[in-house]
Amino acid sequence: MTRPPAPDADPPPVPVREPAAASGPAPRPRWAGRNYTLLSLAAVITGLGASGALIASAFAVLEAGGSATDVGLVAAARTTALIVFVLVGGAVADRIPRHRVMVVANAVNCTSQGLFAALVITGEAHVWQMVVLSAVGGTGHAFFAPAAEGMVLSSVTGEQAGRAFALFRVGINGAGIGGAALGGAMVAAVGPGWVLAVDAAAFAVAAALRAFLDVSGIPERQPGGSILTDLKVGWQEVTGRPWLWSIVLQFAVVNAVVAAAEAVYGPLVAREHLGGAGPWGLAMGAFAAGTLAGALVMTRWKPRRMLLAGVLCVFPLALPAAGLAVPLPALGLAAVMFVSGLAVEVFAVAWMMALHQEIPEDKLSRVSSYDWLGSIALIPVTTALAGPMQDLVGRSAALWGCAALVVLLTAAVLCVPDVRRLRRTEHAAAGSTGADEGRPAQQPAGQPIVKASSGGSGEGTASASVTG
Template sequence: MKTAGESLDPRTRIPDWAGRDFRLLISASFITNLGNSGATIAAAYAVIESGGSATDVGVVAAARTLAMVVFLLLGGAVADRVPRQRVMAAANCVNALSQAAFAALVLGGDPQLWQMAALTAVGGGAFAFFSPASEGLVMATVETASAGKAFSVYRLSMNGATIAGAALGGALVAGIGPGWVLAVDAAGFMVAAALRSRIAVPRVDRQQSGGIVHELRAGWQEFSSRSWLWGIVVQFAVVNGVVGAAESVYGPLIAREHLGGAGPWGIAMAATGVGTVFGGLLMIRWRPRRILLVGTLGIVPLALPSAALALTAPVWLLSLGMFCAGVGVEVFAVGWMLALHQEIPEEKLSRVSAYDWLGSVSMMPIAMAVAGPAASVFGMAPTLWGSAVLVLVLTGAVLLLPDVRRLERAGHGAAAGSVPVAAGSVEMV
């Protein structure tokens, strides 16, 4: 059903708001997500097949996140100075080189742990520049009135790629080995870089009143003055850590021992993507008034995959839990993106996004690194149960914040910026 004021090109059936730049952005994102979802499985099994332990899988996964944490703030400041599409294209080129080298290493035989960790870290460093730039570029390719549809369609495209990539990646890892999956991902990054380099959004006049440090300080002031923003970021610092450890470390190991290996695990991972697609379709139609309250409630199902893995549930039940988690993630993600674009000045968005990402992933390297030792000390199942409990407890704590419960979508009776700021105050996932 079309909404008022929306028309379609009769030749392409593409809505008018989805212009050339938005289509280029979606195409590039589809390609990189398709390759990355398979490459995530491939990297874990490259470590396992080289004789690595759970701790080794965690170390390689943590290397990417650690590098991302180190460079995120610099990446945010650069993305508020340089055209964002150029930052993203350059980051894609670096990712292509690092994945190509990783593929060559695996295909050449006998890859060393430090080599795999180093190449993964290069990819994480590139993502530190890519991610803050990407947060601001979606809005720049569409009119403000179409932001909700654009965010939903953008994420729907990425999540559709995640479904195909996870299922195909798991099958390819099982069939031809992880090295070739990494090689395909490298080629995809180069294609995405070419597409993003063609995006020609208008340059925003960003007045720079000082150096990088001054701009980062201004971004921090913007971030810290909003309790809904830093509260949710603190929540995700832990949630992303425990969920990431469950999916990157425990999941592949439990799948190998109890579920049949990479193929079934790829199916379970694809179920998350199916859930996000369902959630995306839901959010195209649904316009909840209290976007953060609804979004935060969507985080509750993230406890289900850890619980299913703790029970060594069959693939169908694990997949159901991951499907529900995917739906919840998408409900949260659309509301979160709308809140950021609605409340944060555009010229500071990449810096605020960098603080968002920094906080949201800050615990992931630690969680990845200690995942193996924690399972050895406490046991795999108790550690996974602890992860599920943490998700629920932290989500409940965030719901106690008044700003999270009150922030409303613009046009539903609350103007942008109407969320009260904490007394004495001078905003990922």
């Protein structure tokens, strides 16, 4: 739901007469250069693998004799490592070439998942080993995620950036849906170990693809002081922009309460009122379909005030908690989940466009690392407190409270003038020469920015983050 439209009305493009195409497969768009293609393909491949691996890891723990608590420990180890190391990952990605950080992080994830798979396949896996390997994987993602932010947008021309990122998200969301379905079938057919092995292979392929990125036009970075100094500079970038820190704070709570509602209360409501896992699976599938639909919408829609449009789309995130509080019948719940999925994807694309436009390129990874931290930091707390809160006030009241927090915080963020006023600039529309070869545009500093770690890395994370 943590780390993800195009703005104003652009002047009409000058028509260009293209030579007649020969018969055969349609060529890729002119703006989809080598780097964009490599990044998109790598993200789709890892998205397919990671979606199945999230299912496989849970069943691997259970097959090893672990309990539901052990399943939670393995998942929590990944999230905890991500929280601990994400700020360091952001600082490192702003000191050395980001594509190198991404390749090394993919190699770390390939190794950890490969060892995880080998232990499960040989029947030698113990819960403590799975916890350690899950934490290693989370550490790899902590370095990958900030480095990945902005890479796709810097690989295309400015006037096509919104459509390019939306299409990128279409691929990731489609891979997530397909990967979950395929992963579940493979777990049943061949066992969780082989699904984890496929995920390790996916990371290896992604690392190879990202190693071939053309970075000849990107100047060598000149790191200044220490990592702490770099983090201080990133913190100043965040706190100096009201639209940015207000949305980061908003999503720190929004992601946390949505995660509690959907990860803890949702399955309980489904079991007691909707008929079990089947209807809940339908609802979660509808949410995934909504994110795919939202990404498709953003390939066409270019809101003039991108942050305003994005933040208005946060209100529907209150619908699933409210629907569970009623509770709605299965089809009604699926409908509100679809709407919320569509809305969050609109926000994700608008958010990433704002970051790309407003944050200086050499500070983007540090800013996104604070964004990621805000997106996931409270999730372990709220999911742990969901049960006690239900015992204290009742499940229905707790769910209504989750919905109310989403609405109130979103309304509060709309009171920030920069959120309402930020528009796409002519600079963003103009783009930069050679952007299709991966050269990052020089970004204007001092403008407002927004929240949502939705860089769309496609690597997958155990957290239930709306933005990323």
